[in-house]
Amino acid sequence: MKLAVIQPHLHVYGGVEKVILEIAKNFDVTVYTLTYKPESLYPEFGNLDIRVLKPMWPSALLPSNRIFNALKASWTFYKTELDDYDIINPHGSPAEWIANKNSNVLWYNHGIMREVFDISSFRRKAYKPPTRVAHFVFSNIFKFIEKHMVKNISYTLTNSNYSKTLLWKYLGIEAEVLHPAVDLGHFKPKAHSKYFLVVSRIGYEKRQHYAIEAFKKFIQKTKRKDWKLIIAGGYGDGGKAQEDYFNMLKSIAPKNVQFMLNITEPEKRKLIENCYALLFPSMNEPFGIVPLEAMAAGKVVIVMRDCGGPLDYMQEGKNGFIAPSIEAMADRMNFLVEHRKINEEMGKFARKYVFNNFKTHDFIRAFKKACRLVMGG
Incomplete structure (x- = not known):
């Protein structure tokens, strides 16, 4: 054909x-x-x-x-x-x-x-x-x-x-x-390192500022200053709106927030496979392939309630969490860190869920x- x-x-x-x-x-x-x-x-x-x-x-x-x-x-x-x-x-x-x-x-x-x-x-x-x-x-x-x-x-x-x-x-x-x-073979469960991860193009609709604010609340509540937030994604093709938004992100980000721009696919895969959990603060996303890739790597995903497409595959408390607010996202982050075993078990369920439903x-x-x-x- x-x-x-x-x-x-x-x-x-x-x-x-x-x-x-x-x-x-x-x-x-x-x-x-x-x-x-x-x-x-x-x-x-x-x-x-x-x-x-x-x-x-x-x-x-x-x-x-x-x-x-x-x-x-x-x-x-x-x-x-x-x-x-x-x-x-x-x-x-x-x-x-x-x-x-x-x-x-x-x-x-x-x-x-x-x-x-x-x-x-x-x-x-x-x-x-x-x-x-x-x-x-x-x-x-x-x-x-x-x-x-x-x-x-x-x-x-x-x-x-x-x-x-x-x-x-x-x-x-x-x-x-x-x-x-999602090709499960492209992602392997590896370490649960001390960083939360956001992977998406830099842009207001992706709401990386939500992740930064949630991370700041997480640090403030838990005093875990050895943890990081890594924001990885494409930058450079969004004109003045993207430039203004990125400048705003840098102005509100504490020193333990790291930006990694225009990464390669192997670099993205490595970040996903070794993060502790994935944050997905985007609003009105048509589908959202990155959360599924994170699940394929055995990671828990935290999305916002108005994320859009990911609600098709998010199962509250099983493969991730649906947060109604920035405060709630920070609370879920803290919960996963305090309950490492639950985080690992949810990650295993997430990987199996992707295998069974996205062949x-x-x-x-x-x-x-x-x-x-x-x-x-």
């Missing part, structure tokens, strides 16, 4: 990229993108047929920033026609605009475009007045076209019940939930079933 996989940008180690690689292992795949940076990707992408599309005129004349890059991608996919494929498989938004000139479109939705539907007030304030106007105009045009574009999509898969809810809320379309898989075989089987449905078989 020949698939054309559409992804706006390929330039990070991320959950979307892992899903694409799993699909590529099981199909005859050609990947279409506007940005391809192999040095910032999993090395397996070097074995794929990747074709870089040039922005269509007149969008090619636009300057480069988050808003205009999204506009370039939208217009380019809208105008692109692909032949000789059984399935057209868009992923990250606005790849679904490929449905304008193509049929047999199976959209694997990884979450709505936050820049349009769910932009944070922090990011909006970082825009200068002309950019705010441009964002307002672009967002409303995008929403109007998007609502019509999705009607051309043959079938939609999405990564979580949270994403499914938003697709219905904003676009009025039904979607089948298909959770991404690659099950993901591919469900994906193939959706492909056959699109093709009428």
Whole structure:
């Protein structure tokens, strides 16, 4: 079965990229993108047929920033026609605009475009007045076209019940939930070292400041000054909003908070395998692959109640905790440190839970079933 996989940008180690690689292992795949940076990707992408599309005129004349890059991608996919494929498989938004000139479109939705539907007030304030106007105009045009574009999509898969809810809320379309898989073999249970870990791109929506405040409360309550908080993640592609937020993080972080930016995948794996527990303070996350990777490494995960997608797999008191507040996150951290045996037993349960519920075989089987449905078989 020949698939054309559409992804706006390929330039990070991320959950979307892992899903694409799993699909590529099981199909005859050609990947279409506007940005391809192999040095910032999993090395397996070097074995794929990747074709870089040039922005269509007149969008090619636009300057480069988050808003205009999204506009370039939208217009380019809208105008692109692909032949000789059984399935057209868009992923990250606005790849679904490929449905304008193509049929047999199976959209694997990884979450709505936050820049349009769910932009944070922090990011909006970082825009200068002309950019705010441009964002307002672009967002409303995008929403109007998007609502019509999705009607051309043959079938939609999405990564979580949270994403499914938003697709219905904003676009009025039904979607089948298909959770991404986790390769248990990539992560091994190792040490429980004296540090809590946060792994995510630096950004207000990721709320690393929640983790810092929780860690400060943990230290204040327990006097455990030999413990650390490590915040690891991507930085450098988020413009002024990201820069302002990172400066704020540094201003509130005590000396035993360590920032590790733009780490490699092996470095991330080592940090996860040796942390004491993972903190996941993000809000409204479409899915959240990192908590599952931590569970695969036998680690307990603490999320916030408004985390979004991770609520699909969080089991309170079994593989982690769902904290309603920063104070509660600090309390759970203290509990795990004071009850090391419970922490280890919960970690074992978490690893087994991932093995039983997020198998690659099950993901591919469900994906193939959706492909056959699109093709009428």
